Amino acid sequence: MSEYAVFSALISFITRDVRGKLESEHFQLSGDDSPLKNTWEEFCAQVQGDESLYWGAYLDHIRTYMIITYRSLDSEQRHILNQETDSFHQFCFEEEANDIAPIYEDEIVDMLMSFLQLEADNYESSSLTAYKYYLDEDEDEDEDEDEDEDIVTSSIDDFKAEKSTLFLFWGNWP
The missing domain is CATH 1.20.5 (Single alpha-helices involved in coiled-coils or other helix-helix interfaces)
Incomplete structure (x- = not known):
């Protein structure tokens, strides 16, 4: 399997995992009379419309899930995700070929959050x-x-x- 296929599979696995966790929660911050079924739909409504007063709390909560799922991956899988970051490309451009690239976890999580928001935007x-x-x-x-x-x-x-x-x-x- 190519690295791109593995990368795509990892993105799919992580977003599915985080989405599943959000679908199992029922934080109704949009109100008791809201027709939204779960936290995932609350998130989607904000991505597709206006961000609520609680937008930062949603992002922090989801980011925590994203980090937990990312850290559950093995080192090879994390390395594949790391190779897609701008910082990794910059490191490869500036450093010697023998140097070991650091893992840019914050940037990886930001990238994963972007994929999840794209999924929420299309939901x-x-x-x-x-x-x-x-x-x-x-x-x-x-x-x-x-x-x-x-x-x-x-x-x-x-x-x-x-x-x-x-x-x-x-x-x-x-």
Whole structure:
């Protein structure tokens, strides 16, 4: 098997493992009435839409899973992932051929997080669609409230303008 095929298989294994852990959790930070089924869908909703107030907490939580799964790999598998980092390529360009390249774990985990976010961006489910619809309905209600406020404000402004005109016409306004 080529190194690229092994690399692809490792990415698939790690993202599947982390996704499985997230699917088994039920942190409902989007609310009790959310149609989202699990933490994975919560993550997908944020990747596909707006990041919530808890985005950093989600990333830290998922990153921890990513590190645990990465560290469970054998040294050859970690080396294959390491070879795909920019730092590894830079090291190979600058150093002697006999030097042993360090493992760039943070960069590897960042790369793995990017693959997981790409998977989350492409994820679809009926509950995620319902959640997006729920948010759109919520935004429509907010827009309706804003329009109502604009109508009230413009009505008050119109009244003030009429009152000013009457004041100029009649002189003293009681």
